Amino acid sequence: MSKIYVIGIGPGAYDQMTGKAIRAMNESDAIIGYTVYVDLVKEYFPGKEFMTTPMKKEVDRCVLAFEEAKKGKTVSMICSGDAGVYGMAGLMYEVGVNYPETELEIIPGVTAATGGAAVLGAPLIHDFCLISLSDLLTPWEKIEARLLAAAQADFVVCLYNPSSKKRHDYLQKACDLMMKYKSPDTICGTVSNIAREGQEAHVMTLKELRDTQVDMFTTVFIGNSQTKEINNKMVTPRGYRNV
Amino acid sequence: MSKIYVIGIGPGAYDQMTGKAIRAMNESDAIIGYTVYVDLVKEYFPGKEFMTTPMKKEVDRCVLAFEEAKKGKTVSMICSGDAGVYGMAGLMYEVGVNYPETELEIIPGVTAATGGAAVLGAPLIHDFCLISLSDLLTPWEKIEARLLAAAQADFVVCLYNPSSKKRHDYLQKACDLMMKYKSPDTICGTVSNIAREGQEAHVMTLKELRDTQVDMFTTVFIGNSQTKEINNKMVTPRGYRNV
Numbered sequence: 474m475s476k477i478y479v480i481g482i483g484p485g486a487y488d489q490m491t492g493k494a495i496r497a498m499n500e501s502d503a504i505i506g507y508t509v510y511v512d513l514v515k516e517y518f519p520g521k522e523f524m525t526t527p528m529k530k531e532v533d534r535c536v537l538a539f540e541e542a543k544k545g546k547t548v549s550m551i552c553s554g555d556a557g558v559y560g561m562a563g564l565m566y567e568v569g570v571n572y573p574e575t576e577l578e579i580i581p582g583v584t585a586a587t588g589g590a591a592v593l594g595a596p597l598i599h600d601f602c603l604i605s606l607s608d609l610l611t612p613w614e615k616i617e618a619r620l621l622a623a624a625q626a627d628f629v630v631c632l633y634n635p636s637s638k639k640r641h642d643y644l645q646k647a648c649d650l651m652m653k654y655k656s657p658d659t660i661c662g663t664v665s666n667i668a669r670e671g672q673e674a675h676v677m678t679l680k681e682l683r684d685t686q687v688d689m690f691t692t693v694f695i696g697n698s699q700t701k702e703i704n705n706k707m708v709t710p711r712g713y714r715n716v
Numbered sequence: 717m718s719k720i721y722v723i724g725i726g727p728g729a730y731d732q733m734t735g736k737a738i739r740a741m742n743e744s745d746a747i748i749g750y751t752v753y754v755d756l757v758k759e760y761f762p763g764k765e766f767m768t769t770p771m772k773k774e775v776d777r778c779v780l781a782f783e784e785a786k787k788g789k790t791v792s793m794i795c796s797g798d799a800g801v802y803g804m805a806g807l808m809y810e811v812g813v814n815y816p817e818t819e820l821e822i823i824p825g826v827t828a829a830t831g832g833a834a835v836l837g838a839p840l841i842h843d844f845c846l847i848s849l850s851d852l853l854t855p856w857e858k859i860e861a862r863l864l865a866a867a868q869a870d871f872v873v874c875l876y877n878p879s880s881k882k883r884h885d886y887l888q889k890a891c892d893l894m895m896k897y898k899s900p901d902t903i904c905g906t907v908s909n910i911a912r913e914g915q916e917a918h919v920m921t922l923k924e925l926r927d928t929q930v931d932m933f934t935t936v937f938i939g940n941s942q943t944k945e946i947n948n949k950m951v952t953p954r955g956y957r958n959v
Contacts, residue, residue: 481830488735491826496731532956555826557833559954563841566951567959573947579834581826583734583798587724590800591822598806599854600862602845602871610955611842615870619843622869626862628845704816708809711802712853713775716810 475542475575479562481555481582484668485513489588494580498549505538506551514551522546531561535568542575555584559605559633586631589664589692592674594706596662596694600628606643607634620647624654629700629709632693636686644693648683651695655679660696662707663687676707718785718818722805724798724825727911728756732831737823745789748781753796765789774804778811785818798827802848802876829874832907832935835917837949839905839937843871849886850877863890867897872943872952875936879929887936891926894938898922903939905950906930919950 478497483489498504498518504511508525515523524541526534538550552560562579569577590597602623608616623630630651635644651659657680664674665688677685679695687693700709710716721740726732741747741761747754751768758766767784769777781793795803805822812820833840845866851859866873873894878887894902900923907917908931920928922938930936943952953959 483734486736488739489824491726491734492731492738493729495735532959555830555833557830557838557840559841562834562838563951563954564956564959566838566946566949567953567956570946579838581732581830581834583824583826584830587798587800587824587827590798591805591824595800595805595809595822597800598802600845600847600859602843602866604843616843619869619871622865622871623845626865627858628862628865703809703813706809708806710810711806713807713810716775716807 475545476578477538477542477548477550477565477575478578478580479550479556479565480552480580481557481560481584482510482514482551482553483583484554484585484588486668487517489583489668491580491582494582497580500547501549502546503541504549504551505534505541510551510553531564532568535561535564538565539568539572539575543572554588555582557581558584558603585633585667585692588667589694592664592667592672593662593676593694594703594708596696596700596707596709597629597631598709598711599697601631602628603631603633605633606640606647607637608640617650620650621653624651627697629697630695632695634689635691635693637689644687645683648679651679655695656698660700660702660707662694663691665691667692676702676705718788719821720781720785720791720793720808720818721821721823722793722799722808723795723823724800724803724827725753725757725794725796726826727797727828727831729911730760732826732911734823734825737825740823741792743790744792746784747792747794748777748784749794753794757794774807775811778804778807781808782811782815782818786815797831798825800824801827801846828876828910828935831910832937835907835910835915836905836919836937837946837951839939839943839950839952840872840874841952841954842940844874845871846874846876848876849883849890850880860893863893864896867894870940872940873938875938877932878934878936880932887930888926891922894922898938903943903945903950905937906934908934910935919945919948
């Protein structure tokens, strides 16, 4: 039985990985991932074999991991954030159907929702939805239905992949949908480059968010009707009385 | 300026904390938290002062942390999972309004949603909602509206606090609401005691989940229309073709 660890390395800083993630990489012969993330960890695991595939080559990356494991190597497949949130864990199980002799162990990590929330304050304290605005693998109609449902039920909403070169106006579209049910004054926040060089956080209203330019390294937080700004932090109360 | 770290210690195992969380506790004079979680970390931080308050004494716990910091101590306020997900981060900002001389730093951790997902397989790979079934601080009508919205928009749903002594039939009620829009055959899963002694995971259908007894140490996952069972793991595909 060969072994592949599927590891969430967290937002990017070495000290935001878990001990378990570090141990798994230390125990591995090969570390495989998307080029950008392999570059983030390379210096901490000298002597390991590193292999990368570019974006949109995710299936190839999974096959590579299983083929390397087949040779008898212990393999780490690394993902930014948590491997199970828009990460590689799911695809590894799907591709793994063809490799029944390989055992998968998923090692969780800090995802951008919670890593970014910690920078902004405490926006996700209560019920929230995580929605990716990327329509590469999901029809936009489905994303739209989810945005509307989340807004109507007064969820806090955290948006992944809010923008890209081809989708420069998606955040604007999402904010317009949100404003069908949420007040334009709803407290929102953005965090870019979480726990990495150039980290930047901003708290603003939903109306202001609509006209803000974000990039693919930004995570967006849209509050619920109770979310407030406290000393420039974005805070959603959980509902304790007498505070 | 005194300092309080608000720290997510993850699901419970020492090696599922981040390096940053461990460093912050090492740098602290006092570690404060709910009794059960302080007991989990006590042995790893000898020489620290430990202080606890019981459940439902959350406001007192925050005040205690600020009062200790006021004495010049560096304080860690610890929470299980992530401090910003149904944790103490929000309340600390709210209470902190009365302590402007104290700086808060939130240190994210692995929350039960991602920790439990890693045990079950990859249920949260795509858009999901996190909903707590506890109506201690939230009206049940609001929880109900969120459950229905989440089911209707085909989100994967992760339920926190699915049960307690007083709320023994809440999971059943939630499943009945889900079945208004989700098929009774929807793949679901439960994980108890994530990363702790007695960890247990089960994959089942929504219909079966409805009649399953869970306790307050269980996290529940309800799939979307695409979620499938692969070798007894709960896997939500992200949508890659040709797999």
